[in-house]
Structures are given as C-alpha cells and as structure tokens.
Amino acid sequence: MNPSAVLPKPGASFARRAFYPRAIGLAVGFFCVAAVLWERETSLWLWGLLIGFCYVWPIVALNLSRRSLSASLTERRFVLFDSLMGGFWIAVMEFNVLPSAVLLSMLAMNNTATGGARFVLQGLVAQLLGMLVSVLLLGFGFSPQTSQAQMYACLPMLIVHPLTIGMVLYRLAYQLGENKRALRSLSRTDSLSGLFNRGYWNELLQLEFAHCKRSGGIASLALIDLDDFKHVNDRYGHVIGDELLRQVGQCIRRNLRSEDMPGRYGGDEFCAVLPGARARDAWEVLERLRNEIAELDFTLAPRLSISLSIGIAQYDPRIEDALGWLKAADLALYEAKRQGRNRIAIAERQWTPALAPVAE
Structure with a gap:
C-alpha cells in the first residue's frame, strides 16, 4: 500500500480551516459589490470575474x-491576493463609500487574524496595487454615493463575516488552551x-510542608522502593522492567486517595504525600498496596516475584524543612530494607525508624 494514500497531505487541516471563512466571507461579500455593479452599466467579463472570485x-x-x-505560507499569500482583489473591486465600484468601507474593514480583519499589524500594512499595499490595476484597466472613477x-446589500457582510x-x-483559542493544558500535564507527569x-x-x-507548618496540619510522606529491581532488568530486560514500573505506578494510583500526591522519585523508587494521614493511617493504605504488588500476576514474566520496601515519616513541627522530612522517610526506607525488604518501616518522632508489623 502506498503510505501517501493513508497519511493526510501536509497542511490539509490548516487549508480546511482557512477555507470556511474565505468561502463564507466572499459569498456574502458578493452582494456588496454586485449591488453597486447592478445599478451601473457593467461588462459581462466583470460579472464573470466577480462570480469566479x-x-x-x-x-x-x-x-x-x-x-x-x-x-x-501559502495561505498568507492567498490572503494578500484577497486584499489585492478587494482593492480592485473597490476601484471598480468607484469608491462607493459604504461598500468600500465594509470591504476595507473585513480585509483588515482577515489580515490582522492572519499576521497581526505588520501583515495589515502588507494587505494595504496589496489593496493599493489592486486599485491601480483597476484604474489601468477601466480608468479612474469616483462616485461615493451609496443608495438604500x-x-x-452590505448588511449580510457586516453580520455574517465578523461572526x-x-x-x-x-x-x-480553545485548541490553544487544550494544547497548553496537555503540555502542562506532560511537564509534570512521568511518562x-x-x-x-x-x-x-x-x-x-x-x-504540603509549608501548609502543615502554617496550620499545624497532619500529613505523611512515603518513599516506596521496588526490591531487587536491578535483578529484574538484568534477567528479563529493560522492556519487562519498564512494564513493571508502569504497572506499579497504576497500583499506587489505584490504592491511594484522590487527594494523595504520588510520584516517581527516580529509577525504581516512588514517593507519595498523604495529606491529613497519620503514619499509622498511611501504613494501612500502603500495606494494601504492598500486598497487591506481592500478588501481582505479571503475565510477561510469570516467574517474576515482586515486593516493595516502604518508609513512612509523619510530619513533625520540629523538622526544619521539607528536605528533613524527606530524609526521615529515607531513613525509614533504609530500615525496611535492612530488616529484609518486603515490609514497611515508620519513622518515630525522634526520627528513629521503627519497623511496622508485616501482614503475612
């Protein structure tokens, strides 16, 4: 199969977006010019040119x-051509005031939307060139009066085109907002x-640390480590390792509350802030997570055994900063590993880790 038959042509969507305002604007703009030409003796070729344009x-x-x-780039050139033809029709109408003003304002709107103030100046030059072409072909005329x-006939243009x-x-603007939200999400999410x-x-x-310090609130911080993850990568390969990290991330998200803040700290280590949770409350939540991970049926590597070591530190007002809070959780995690992994350790208020009971 020819790939070009499947993939969209470059710029196809952009061209389609530009088509509708041009088609609608010129369709209603026809009546502005036609109303002036109808009341004068006008050559058939001019009528044909107007209809074609x-x-x-x-x-x-x-x-x-x-x-x-x-x-x-092509569309910018086409907008300039629209401006040239607009100038041409203004001169053909012998500068009839209202239709000419309507065309000029609509062209200025198009040019501004296409390229800003600088492009408006380019559009004015194109309009002057179009007027010059008309004068050279048909001669100069000046009849500014506008009939009822x-x-x-100008009303459809005044209403429909700005709309x-x-x-x-x-x-x-809506699409730009959606893109900005997507980029913001990507900038803060581990892929x-x-x-x-x-x-x-x-x-x-x-x-969260600043909030707890200011309000005397309660929160717990957890560091979560995948036991022997290097062995998983060495034995099963990085593809299996990445899939394991993805599934663990899903399990963490599934077991935590909506207000909790889980993250990937780096490599095989995860982290979570649990606002409003005391250390024992956090232990109950994370114990469910630990058990779910231990029972995880990993189809890509059926013999793979997975376990978590977790360190928990409850916020204490004696901690100087968030880094100290993080160090307390890290000490608790180290203690869980030292005690044989696959368990949870809670940092005491003196920041001496205490091993929490492990559900068999």
Whole structure:
C-alpha cells in the first residue's frame, strides 16, 4: 500500500480551516459589490470575474493549499491576493463609500487574524496595487454615493463575516488552551508510570510542608522502593522492567486517595504525600498496596516475584524543612530494607525508624 494514500497531505487541516471563512466571507461579500455593479452599466467579463472570485476562488485556494508543502505560507499569500482583489473591486465600484468601507474593514480583519499589524500594512499595499490595476484597466472613477439598496446589500457582510471570523478565532483559542493544558500535564507527569515526575512532586512536597507548618496540619510522606529491581532488568530486560514500573505506578494510583500526591522519585523508587494521614493511617493504605504488588500476576514474566520496601515519616513541627522530612522517610526506607525488604518501616518522632508489623 502506498503510505501517501493513508497519511493526510501536509497542511490539509490548516487549508480546511482557512477555507470556511474565505468561502463564507466572499459569498456574502458578493452582494456588496454586485449591488453597486447592478445599478451601473457593467461588462459581462466583470460579472464573470466577480462570480469566479467569490464562488470559485475559495475552492481553488483550498486545493492549492492542500498540495502545498507549507500551507501557512501559502495561505498568507492567498490572503494578500484577497486584499489585492478587494482593492480592485473597490476601484471598480468607484469608491462607493459604504461598500468600500465594509470591504476595507473585513480585509483588515482577515489580515490582522492572519499576521497581526505588520501583515495589515502588507494587505494595504496589496489593496493599493489592486486599485491601480483597476484604474489601468477601466480608468479612474469616483462616485461615493451609496443608495438604500446598496446599503441593505452590505448588511449580510457586516453580520455574517465578523461572526465567522469570531468563531474561527474562538476555536483556535480553545485548541490553544487544550494544547497548553496537555503540555502542562506532560511537564509534570512521568511518562512511564503516569505519576507526577520528581520535579513537580518536589514542588507539591514543599507546598504540603509549608501548609502543615502554617496550620499545624497532619500529613505523611512515603518513599516506596521496588526490591531487587536491578535483578529484574538484568534477567528479563529493560522492556519487562519498564512494564513493571508502569504497572506499579497504576497500583499506587489505584490504592491511594484522590487527594494523595504520588510520584516517581527516580529509577525504581516512588514517593507519595498523604495529606491529613497519620503514619499509622498511611501504613494501612500502603500495606494494601504492598500486598497487591506481592500478588501481582505479571503475565510477561510469570516467574517474576515482586515486593516493595516502604518508609513512612509523619510530619513533625520540629523538622526544619521539607528536605528533613524527606530524609526521615529515607531513613525509614533504609530500615525496611535492612530488616529484609518486603515490609514497611515508620519513622518515630525522634526520627528513629521503627519497623511496622508485616501482614503475612
């Protein structure tokens, strides 16, 4: 199968987004110009050019933009061409005041949305060039009076085109907001485990420590280590190791409360802040996690035995900073490992780790 038949053409979605405001704007803009031409003697070729520009050109622009390697650059050129033709029709109408003002304002709106103030100046140059082309072809005329029929013919353009541009800008702003939220999520999430990454989790730890210090609140901090993870990587390979980390991350998320803040501290080590939980409360939660991990049916490596060592430190107002809190949990984790792994240790108020009972 030809890959090009499956993959979308470069710029196809961009070209489609640009098509609708152009097609709608030119469709209603037709009546502004046609109302002026109708009340004057106008050559058939001008009518044909107007119809072609308003109803055929948007389709041509869409197809050309879809085939372009740079749809954004191509679209900027097309907007300048729209400005040139707008200037051309203004001169053809002999600068009839209301239709000309409507066209100028709508073109300025398009140019601003496309490239900002600088692009508006480029659009003005294109409009002047279009006026010059009209004068060279048809001669100069100046008839600024606007009839009532011409005024009514401008109303669709005044209503529909700004609404269309507004909807396009709203959709772009909404998409930008969605992208920013996705990027923010990516910047604080560990891609493998789905938990908070270390940098963002450290910020949460600092905030919770400051909250407890300020309000005298209660919270517990846990460090969670996968026992003998290096052996898993050496025996089963890094693909199996990564899948194990992913499943452990899911288990941690599943066992903790919605207000808890779990993260991946690095390598095979995880971490969690449990607001409002005393050390024994945290132990009960993490003991369920430890048992679930021990019973985890890891289909990619059926013989793989998994266990966790966990250190817990409850917040104590005598701790100077969040780093001291983290060190207390680390000491408790070290004690759990020293006692044979696959167990939980709780740091006492004197920061001497005490081994918590292990459910057999």
